[in-house]
Amino acid sequence: MKNIVIVLPTYNEAENCELFLREVTEAIKNCEQEQDGLYSFKLLVVDDYSPDGTGDIVRRLQNEMPHLHLIQKQKEGLGKAYIAGFKHAMKELDADYVIEMDSDFSHNPKDIRRLVDEIKNGFTFVIGSRYVAGGRIPDNWGYLRVMNSKYGNVFARHIAGISFVRDCTSGFRLLDCELLKKIDLDNLRASGYSFQMNILYEMIKRGAQVKEIPISFVDRTLGKSKLSKRDVIEFMINSFQILFERLTKK
Numbered sequence: 001m002k003n004i005v006i007v008l009p010t011y012n013e014a015e016n017c018e019l020f021l022r023e024v025t026e027a028i029k030n031c032e033q034e035q036d037g038l039y040s041f042k043l044l045v046v047d048d049y050s051p052d053g054t055g056d057i058v059r060r061l062q063n064e065m066p067h068l069h070l071i072q073k074q075k076e077g078l079g080k081a082y083i084a085g086f087k088h089a090m091k092e093l094d095a096d097y098v099i100e101m102d103s104d105f106s107h108n109p110k111d112i113r114r115l116v117d118e119i120k121n122g123f124t125f126v127i128g129s130r131y132v133a134g135g136r137i138p139d140n141w142g143y144l145r146v147m148n149s150k151y152g153n154v155f156a157r158h159i160a161g162i163s164f165v166r167d168c169t170s171g172f173r174l175l176d177c178e179l180l181k182k183i184d185l186d187n188l189r190a191s192g193y194s195f196q197m198n199i200l201y202e203m204i205k206r207g208a209q210v211k212e213i214p215i216s217f218v219d220r221t222l223g224k225s226k227l228s229k230r231d232v233i234e235f236m237i238n239s240f241q242i243l244f245e246r247l248t249k250k
């Protein structure tokens with residue numbers, strides 16, 4: 001049996017987290033049954049001591065959810081949260097695969113099984129993609145938001161030399177830990193949202209087989225987005241650092 005750990009970063013998700021963790025739990029139970037005991041799932045919430053009490057809600061739910069784990073740390077950004085989560089998942093929870101997912105219903109828990117389905121097809125990096133045929137971003141996104149997401153993606157794909165990946169900033173993905181453990185996570189230059197591009201680039205460098213499956217990304221209805229200007233700046237800097245690395249290594 002293979003262990004899949006779904007790593008769920010949270011910062012001020014008190015309004016979403018209980019219902020969300022219940023829905024994810026239902027989705028993984030269905031998936032475990034459908035896959036006939038091939039996979040066992042655990043949930044790992046990585047909370048940056050959210051002042052709104054997200055951690056307390058998770059601790060209460062742990063009393064009834066033996067598959068629910070929690071780590072808490074100082075606030076250092078989304079990338080650092082994933083790095084702490086991946087390390088804990090591999091060292092303490094015996095993860096064979098990790099899944100990244102937002103904790104605000106932007107990603108549909110029912111799509112978890114579609115990511116997992118690609119393991120048997122030999123894929124080691126499965127992306128829930130907004131930019132392949134059948135994938136969607138919300139209809140109500142304004143011009144600026146669409147430009148930011150779509151062209152940010154095009155920019156990163158070309159600069160990082162991974163233009164064959166249509167959605168390299170998606171936050172809904174499955175990674176094979178055989179490859180992931182070869183990456184020096186402590187020295188990854190990505191503390192914010194740029195983590196998504198950096199870890200994808202590092203996994204591809206180590207031979208990841210990438211598959212994109214279409215997903216519909218929906219806007220959160222509760223709580224606020226935490227994407228900051230600082231994240232956008234780090235993303236641009238890291239893109240050019242990758243470009244520099246590629247050019248100097250040829």
Ligand SMILES: Nc1nc2c(ncn2[C@@H]2O[C@H](COP(=O)(O)OP(=O)(O)O)[C@@H](O)[C@H]2O)c(=O)[nH]1
Nearest residue numbers: 009010011046048077078081102103225226227
């Ligand atoms: N632990 C932790 N989680 C974060 C941080 N920033 C964002 N998140 C979580 O990461 C997920 C995605 O963030 P969100 O603000 O929804 O990003 P958006 O969907 O791009 O607007 C959500 O579950 C957030 O609570 C952070 O600094 N630390």
Ligand SMILES: [Mg+2]
Nearest residue numbers: 102104106220
């Ligand atoms: Mg979100």
